[in-house]
Amino acid sequence: LTDMDNYGQVNEVFNAWLDEENAPARSLVAVKGLPAGTDVEIECIAHL
Numbered sequence: 363l364t365d366m367d368n369y370g371q372v373n374e375v376f377n378a379w380l381d382e383e384n385a386p387a388r389s390l391v392a393v394k395g396l397p398a399g400t401d402v403e404i405e406c407i408a409h410l
Contacts, residue, residue: 363391363392364392364400364401368401376388
């Protein structure tokens with residue numbers, strides 16, 4: 363996340379999208395900048 367002022371909004375969307383009891387582990391890291399002018403980077407690990 364390039365702007366920690368957006369943390370609350372990110373958290374609201376995450377909680378609305380996923381069931382709190384079954385939500386996956388996650389982490390949020392503040393960075394100075396991301397490529398191509400993006401504000402958020404999402405990394406996923408899946409087990410099939």
